Amino acid sequence: MNKQPSNTDISLKIVLVGEGGQGIQTIAKILTRAAFQKRYHVSYLPNFGTEQRGGLSLAFVQLSRSPIISPKFKTADICLIVSNRDTGRSRRYIGPMTHVVYDSGIVEERGIRAFRTVTSNVVPINAFNTTSTQLSERSFNIALLGMLTGLIDVELQTDIIRLMDEKFAKYYLKDTGLKSLNHKAFDLGLTLTKHA
Amino acid sequence: MKTSNKQQRNRKETAPRTASLPVPSFPRCYKESSKPHKFCPGCGHPITLHEIGMVVDELGIQNKTAFLIDIGCSLLAWDFFDIDTTQTHHGRTVPTAVGFKRAMPDATVIAYLGDGGGYAIGTQHLVHATLRNDPITVIIINNLTYAMTGGQMAPTTIEKQPPTTTAPFDRTPDVFGTNLKGPELVLHLAMPGAFVARTAVDNPLHVRMTIKEALLHQQKNKAFSFVEVLSFCPTNWKTNAQETFAWMGAFKETYPLFKTITGTNS
Amino acid sequence: MPRAKRRETKEFMQGNAVIAHAARAAGATSFYGYPITPSTEVFETWVQLCGNPHKPALSPVTKERLSYLQCEDEMASGFALIGACLAGKKAFTATAGPGNILMQDAFSAAEALRIPTVAVIMQRGGLSTSTVIYSQEEVTLTCFGGNGEGFRVVYSPSSLQDLYTYTLKSFNTAWKYRYPTFLLGDGYLGKMSGEVTRYPMLKREYVTPEPILLGPARQKSLSTNLRNCYDQEEEINSIIEQYRSDYARDSKAIAESESYRTRDAHTILIAHGIVASAAKVAVDMLRSTSARVGLWRPITLRPLDVPSLVSAVGNARRIIYIESALGQMSRLINDALIAYSETGKSFDLPAVRSLYAPALGITPTEIVEQVLKKS
Incomplete structure (x- = not known):
């Protein structure tokens, strides 16, 4: 056994750590659907408790150029943390090469300490506070979608925005300002990621 | 599991029809091979079953009736008729009938069960079949006791009678709560246009007319029909014939006979 | 195809x-x-x-x-x-x-x-x-x-x-x-x-369904009386024996399994459901290091595909049960192997190891680690 066993099939593995109501599952679905439409092989697996709102909510996303056989993985390439409820559970999915991005307005330092022991790639983004101040608190989920889009190397931006607009089409009809708000929030998330 | 018997075809022709001969009027849809039946002497079930058979004959629905029975004494009727049957338990006969009827709307579907299945362990099925106005006929035999298991307290047992092994010092409400009145419950829940009745086996003709109306209601109005048959169980009541009928009369004060089609304001 | x-x-x-x-x-x-x-x-x-x-x-x-x-x-x-x-x-x-x-x-x-x-x-x-x-x-x-x-x-x-x-x-x-x-x-x-x-x-x-009640038998004036309540123990015993023989006969046609890279394998992973997908990835990862590992996966848990199971594990040195439970699948397999050995056919049960993670997902990497672990 000289060679290190490896699985070259999987190209991008993402775990999103949030809480119910933040739209974690929705943005994961939009991302995977956009990638699917770009002819990637994709897998999206939600993982949450019994609460409709407020409980810890995880999403496992994979994008690949070859078929994905197993929906769950040991180590993520990207881990985005926007909940203070998780002080260690998602550490299971972190390795030395994982890029951990967390919202410094939500996640306290003590919550992130466990991750720092595994990887040095830990980056804070002050997304929640920025979004709340510049736009509105309810735009945070769209800002997250923008952040996620900025975090991945895959070029999916236009597809993601299109799917987002499709998803919100019926709300746009009721609330005429919502579309431009969503686009602003998306861009804000994207910009925050780039600055980080 | 499965028995198939030749229908007693042409029975009408071969049976003696001479007016001078006193021929007992057994329904043509009886399954001859299962007679004599398995019920105790004096039981109310065979009286009710006889009347169901007469109605099936009269309406000519032997080939399109599904007769579904439950656990308890009702299951002794599993091969009583030359009619297609199946048997479940614990009141699940009602949802089985619901599923069957939805899949075969032209069939006449009867769920035949006891007061345990209908009013205790399977009450929710009766409640929701009522609420949905499912076009089936539910017939519940209320003999105020769990008969097949040997005379335990039923939801319909009243304070002093009949004696039961699980409330041997009477069903006192302070300990056991009160009794359940099925048709009254159904009346309270039913959508407009449901047929609800209580009849009693001491008047077989009344049983027959009530069940006939219920089955016609299912066929014509495509609505829920519910018949409680107040019945007797001399074996567990430990009564002789005279006492049985006397008790029956008294029980009608708690369980009065009535018949109604629910109105628009229910 | x-x-x-x-x-x-x-x-x-x-x-x-x-x-x-x-x-x-x-x-x-x-x-x-x-x-x-x-x-x-x-x-x-x-x-x-x-x-x-x-x-x-x-x-x-x-x-x-x-x-x-x-x-x-x-x-x-x-x-x-x-x-x-x-x-x-x-x-x-x-x-x-x-x-x-x-x-x-x-x-x-x-x-x-x-x-x-x-x-x-x-x-x-x-x-x-x-x-x-x-x-x-x-x-x-x-x-x-x-x-x-x-x-x-x-x-x-x-x-x-x-x-x-x-x-x-x-x-x-x-x-x-x-x-x-x-x-x-x-x-x-x-x-x-x-x-x-x-x-x-x-x-x-397509298998065409037909009514079990009020079906073809009824049209021939035969009544169907189903029940699942019996009076005598011999009565129900004969029904169960009939079912047993039907099930044994039908199992040959129904049972399905997948043998993945098992032919020359010294280690056979046994997993079902989504865990078998992870195990399959693990097999590929291990094969890339020339480890002789294969996967046997029951597609039907009832009935089990016993001939395929026996041929997959018959030449292996060890089997590893992998499931997100404490041996619910492995009990089925063990029972089948014991029953097979009772038929008198010569069969040596390989060494058995397990990776049980009740109520937890199992990843390919965890399986690889388990396989490489020195016992």
């Missing part, structure tokens, strides 16, 4: 939705159920496929109206399903965890009466209410629930594509052999989304 000739569409879909679409393609016309996570989207997707109840959509197979009923509980769902099957309709339900427990009342009756019910079980965490997420802890319940002997068919799909394939198959198996048939998935498979290829059922594969 005959599938190449079919009209295929590749879609991005959630596992539970895949099942509802496959059921429609299989000719199912009705669903009876009670919502429970993580199975609920099977029901919800079926409702969408039915359309407006006043103007319901038609089955693409039978041209009958599609319908559903949200029942008052799981017993009602299971028995209404039995009712629909008695009336000759391909019908199904979906449940999980505590709902699976309640529905075993009906499945036990279906086993006794040989009713071709089809049920989707999406395993959630074990030990009563537990989590709504995932486990493989409903294997024993699904295979042997109720006071019966397990005369059932239990498919354990491993992927979204399997969900489609084996949902289609479940209805045909159920109606051909008349056993209650289960599609045993889990919360991951049900809730995950990914790509799946849908295709219509071929006519020659």
Whole structure:
């Protein structure tokens, strides 16, 4: 056994750590659907408790150029943390090469300490506070979608925005300002990621 | 599991029809091979079953009736008729009938069960079949006791009678709560246009007319029909014939006979 | 592959939705159920496929109206399903965890009466209410629930594509052999989304249902009297013996398994369901280091494909059981191997090891680590 066993099939593995109501599952679905439409092989697996709102909510996303056989993985390439409820559970999915991005307005330092022991790639983004101040608190989920889009190397931006607009089409009809708000929030998330 | 018997075809022709001969009027849809039946002497079930058979004959629905029975004494009727049957338990006969009827709307579907299945362990099925106005006929035999298991307290047992092994010092409400009145419950829940009745086996003709109306209601109005048959169980009541009928009369004060089609304001 | 000739569409879909679409393609016309996570989207997707109840959509197979009923509980769902099957309709339900427990009342009756019910079980965490997420802890319940002997068919799909394939198959198996048939998935498979290829059922594969009550026998003036209550112990014993011999005969045609790179393998991984998918990736990872590892995967947990099992493990030095439960699958396999050895055929059981992670997902990497671990 000289060679290190490896699985070259999987190209991008993402775990999103949030809480119910933040739209974690929705943005994961939009991302995977956009990638699917770009002819990637994709897998999206939600993982949450019994609460409709407020409980810890995880999403496992994979994008690949070859078929994905197993929906769950040991180590993520990207881990985005926007909940203070998780002080260690998602550490299971972190390795030395994982890029951990967390919202410094939500996640306290003590919550992130466990991750720092595994990887040095830990980056804070002050997304929640920025979004709340510049736009509105309810735009945070769209800002997250923008952040996620900025975090991945895959070029999916236009597809993601299109799917987002499709998803919100019926709300746009009721609330005429919502579309431009969503686009602003998306861009804000994207910009925050780039600055980080 | 499965028995198939030749229908007693042409029975009408071969049976003696001479007016001078006193021929007992057994329904043509009886399954001859299962007679004599398995019920105790004096039981109310065979009286009710006889009347169901007469109605099936009269309406000519032997080939399109599904007769579904439950656990308890009702299951002794599993091969009583030359009619297609199946048997479940614990009141699940009602949802089985619901599923069957939805899949075969032209069939006449009867769920035949006891007061345990209908009013205790399977009450929710009766409640929701009522609420949905499912076009089936539910017939519940209320003999105020769990008969097949040997005379335990039923939801319909009243304070002093009949004696039961699980409330041997009477069903006192302070300990056991009160009794359940099925048709009254159904009346309270039913959508407009449901047929609800209580009849009693001491008047077989009344049983027959009530069940006939219920089955016609299912066929014509495509609505829920519910018949409680107040019945007797001399074996567990430990009564002789005279006492049985006397008790029956008294029980009608708690369980009065009535018949109604629910109105628009229910 | 005959599938190449079919009209295929590749879609991005959630596992539970895949099942509802496959059921429609299989000719199912009705669903009876009670919502429970993580199975609920099977029901919800079926409702969408039915359309407006006043103007319901038609089955693409039978041209009958599609319908559903949200029942008052799981017993009602299971028995209404039995009712629909008695009336000759391909019908199904979906449940999980505590709902699976309640529905075993009906499945036990279906086993006794040989009713071709089809049920989707999406395993959630074990030990009563537990989590709504995932486990493989409903294997024993699904295979042997109720006071019966397990005369059932239990498919354990491993992927979204399997969900489609084996949902289609479940209805045909159920109606051909008349056993209650289960599609045993889990919360991951049900809730995950990914790509799946849908295709219509071929006519020659379609098993036509007919009414069990008020069916062909009735038209010949023969009555059918079903029951599952008996007076004498000899009476029920003879029924069970009859079922046993039927099941042994039918098992040869029903049992399915997958042997993956097992031919020269010294180590055989045994896993089912979604864990088998992870194990398959692990096999490839290990093979890239020239480790002689293979996977044997039961596709049917009931009945087990014993000849294939024996040939896969017969030459191995060790087997490793991998499951998200404490040995519910491995007990089935061990029993089968012991029963096989009782037939007098020479067979040496290899060394046995296990990776049990009750109620936890298992990743390929964890399996690789387990295989490489010095015992």
